[in-house]
Amino acid sequence: MKPSLWHRLDKLARDLTPFALTFALLIFNAIPFHLPGFAQVIPLLPMIGIYFWCVYRPDLMPSVAVFAIGLLHDFLSGLPLGVSTLVFLLVQGAALAQRNFFSGKSFVIVWIGFMIVAGGALGLEWLLLSLVSGQLIEARSAFYQYGLTAALFPILAWLFLRWRAMFLQVD
Amino acid sequence: MLVGKMEPAAFERARAHVTDAVAPILDAVSRPLDVLQDTIGEGKTLLALREENTRLREERDRLLQWQTIARKLETENIALRELLQFVPASDASSISARVIGDAGGAFARTMILNAGSREGVRKGQAVINGSGLIGRIQEVGRRSSRLLLLADLNSRIPVVIELSRARGVVAGTNGDTLSLVHLPPDVLTEPGDRIVTSGHGGALPPGIPVGVVATVSDNVISVVPFVDPSRLELVRVLDYGLDGIIDFNDIRSGSLN
Numbered sequence: 001m002k003p004s005l006w007h008r009l010d011k012l013a014r015d016l017t018p019f020a021l022t023f024a025l026l027i028f029n030a031i032p033f034h035l036p037g038f039a040q041v042i043p044l045l046p047m048i049g050i051y052f053w054c055v056y057r058p059d060l061m062p063s064v065a066v067f068a069i070g071l072l073h074d075f076l077s078g079l080p081l082g083v084s085t086l087v088f089l090l091v092q093g094a095a096l097a098q099r100n101f102f103s104g105k106s107f108v109i110v111w112i113g114f115m116i117v118a119g120g121a122l123g124l125e126w127l128l129l130s131l132v133s134g135q136l137i138e139a140r141s142a143f144y145q146y147g148l149t150a151a152l153f154p155i156l157a158w159l160f161l162r163w164r165a166m167f168l169q170v171d
Numbered sequence: 172m173l174v175g176k177m178e179p180a181a182f183e184r185a186r187a188h189v190t191d192a193v194a195p196i197l198d199a200v201s202r203p204l205d206v207l208q209d210t211i212g213e214g215k216t217l218l219a220l221r222e223e224n225t226r227l228r229e230e231r232d233r234l235l236q237w238q239t240i241a242r243k244l245e246t247e248n249i250a251l252r253e254l255l256q257f258v259p260a261s262d263a264s265s266i267s268a269r270v271i272g273d274a275g276g277a278f279a280r281t282m283i284l285n286a287g288s289r290e291g292v293r294k295g296q297a298v299i300n301g302s303g304l305i306g307r308i309q310e311v312g313r314r315s316s317r318l319l320l321l322a323d324l325n326s327r328i329p330v331v332i333e334l335s336r337a338r339g340v341v342a343g344t345n346g347d348t349l350s351l352v353h354l355p356p357d358v359l360t361e362p363g364d365r366i367v368t369s370g371h372g373g374a375l376p377p378g379i380p381v382g383v384v385a386t387v388s389d390n391v392i393s394v395v396p397f398v399d400p401s402r403l404e405l406v407r408v409l410d411y412g413l414d415g416i417i418d419f420n421d422i423r424s425g426s427l428n
Contacts, residue, residue: 027193031201032273032282034208036401039273040280075189076272078281078309078317081182122277129278133324138346142277 014167018060021163022049022069025156030076041144043152046073047121050088051114051153052160054095055102057168066092080132087121087128094120107157115150122146183310190272190283191312197271198285205269205404265299265407266290271315273401280323280343282306282400286408287314295374297409303380303397304328304368305406316408320400321349321381329372330381332358333365341366341381341394348385351392360384366394376411 003011025045032039046069053061070085077084094117102110122142130137216223268290272283286292288311298305298318306326309319319326326343330351337358341349351366364384370377382396 027196027200029276030193030197030272030283031204032270032404033204034402034404036399039401040277042276044276072189072193075186076193076283077276078279078319078323079276081186125278129324135324137278137324138344139277140346145277 015060017163017167018049018053018057019065019069021160022046022053022061022065023072025049026069026073026076029073040141041148043149044118044122044145045149045152045156047088047091047118047149048114048153048156049160050091051095051117052157054092055099055110055113056160056164058096058099060168061092063089063092080129083125083128083132087125090124091117091121107154111150111153111157114153118149118153119146122149186317187287187310187312187315190310190315190317191287194271194283194285194312194315197283198269201269201271208404264410266292266410267405267407268292268298268316269405270318270403278345280320280326280345280400281309282318282320282403284316284318284406284408285314287312287316289313291410292316292408293410296411297368297375297379298406299379299409300398300403300406303382304375305398305400305403307375308408318406321396321398322346322400328375328381329369330366331369331377332360332384333367335360335364338369338371339366348393348395349382351384351394354392360387360392362386374411376409379409 025048029042029045033042050061050066050069054066066088067085070088071081073079073084073088074081095113098113102113122145126137126139126142266286268284268286270282271285284292284298292308292311294308294311296308298307304321306318306320306323307328308316309325310317321328321341321343322345323343324345326341326349328341329338330341331338332354335358337354337360339351339354339358342352344350351360354360362384366381366384368375368377368379368381380397382394385393385395387393
């Protein structure tokens with residue numbers, strides 16, 4: 001039986017949620033919290049979104065979506081155009097490459113995988129920006145940012161897993 | 172990245188448009204947060220009221236002394252100006268704006284303001300609050316603009332040391348302190364020297380407080396800015412009446428006279 005229009009619309013709406021959630025994280029990243037020093041160490045939430053969905057539902061986080069989120073992140077954060085785009089796409093690549101390895105493994109393994117990928121990504125971002133600006137950028141806040149991002153991963157991933165269980169069951 | 176380097180003007184326009192599009196969302200989301208912050212702040216103030224009062228009284232007494240000195244200097248200054256037929260710097264008017272985005276992350280120090288070309292904000296204008304310089308306007312959209320903070324790597328502000336009047340440039344380091352560079356070689360600075368804008372280049376009014384020299388070593392002079400940008404909610408964009416810094420578009424179209 002051909003699924004009805006409503007059914008298809010419903011599925012489309014559900015399928016768009018990974019992108020929408022990651023986009024929401026992107027906006028959330030840009031809100032001023034007025035906490036001293038927090039803006040510099042604010043966890044890189046979009047990276048969590050991209051990594052998570054690339055591991056658990058790669059069909060719903062295509063390269064186009066990752067590219068769009070990276071570009072928007074560059075625009076909003078004032079970074080040179082393409083830095084986050086490249087870094088996020090590489091995160092996607094790394095997540096997809098290791099996906100088979102992750103399947104069936106415990107959550108801790110996925111988390112460790114994220115820590116490795118995020119570390120590499122932030123390191124690369126630092127390198128790229130240092131190259132663009134022609135000097136070694138102070139990286140202290142990047143370390144804090146890395147720590148917070150890694151620590152937040154399980155919380156967000158838990159929420160995403162619940163979301164996946166509720167709305168994104170493969171039918 | 173390469174496109175951004177090759178076509179900075181187009182890239183800047185695109186960025187301004189995107190920021191413009193997201194500005195209403197950011198504005199809406201940041202408002203309740205501001206209210207929450209204000210409420211918490213209110214509670215804290217109430218608790219510290221007595222202490223605050225004593226401190227303020229002391230400060231008032233001290234400031235009254237300064238006022239006397241300032242009055243004396245002002246009269247003296249007017250008299251001397253009349254003697255010299257001095258042309259005073261033009262007065263700046265200002266545009267108030269709310270900080271609606273604080274998106275920098277670890278490698279960029281910028282903020283998004285909810286005022287753009289519609290309100291009269293232009294590229295290169297100085298952004299200040301009561302304590303001093305915060306940064307300058309980097310990009311302008313129709314209803315939003317991007318503020319490049321002093322701490323950003325790309326920030327360069329022409330300054331003078333307040334007492335010795337030696338010219339230099341304050342550059343952002345992406346860290347908590349700024350570095351003072353391009354000073355004349357024979358100038359001596361020491362911790363505690365106040366740094367103010369010089370007005371060179373014409374985009375910033377002279378005399379806006381920037382920061383205080385914190386440490387001086389062989390080749391690095393670090394400056395602590397007066398303003399901590401992380402707590403900013405409202406800022407003033409100074410309209411100095413000049414056209415701000417040179418625009419890429421002007422150079423391209425040859426309209427720069």
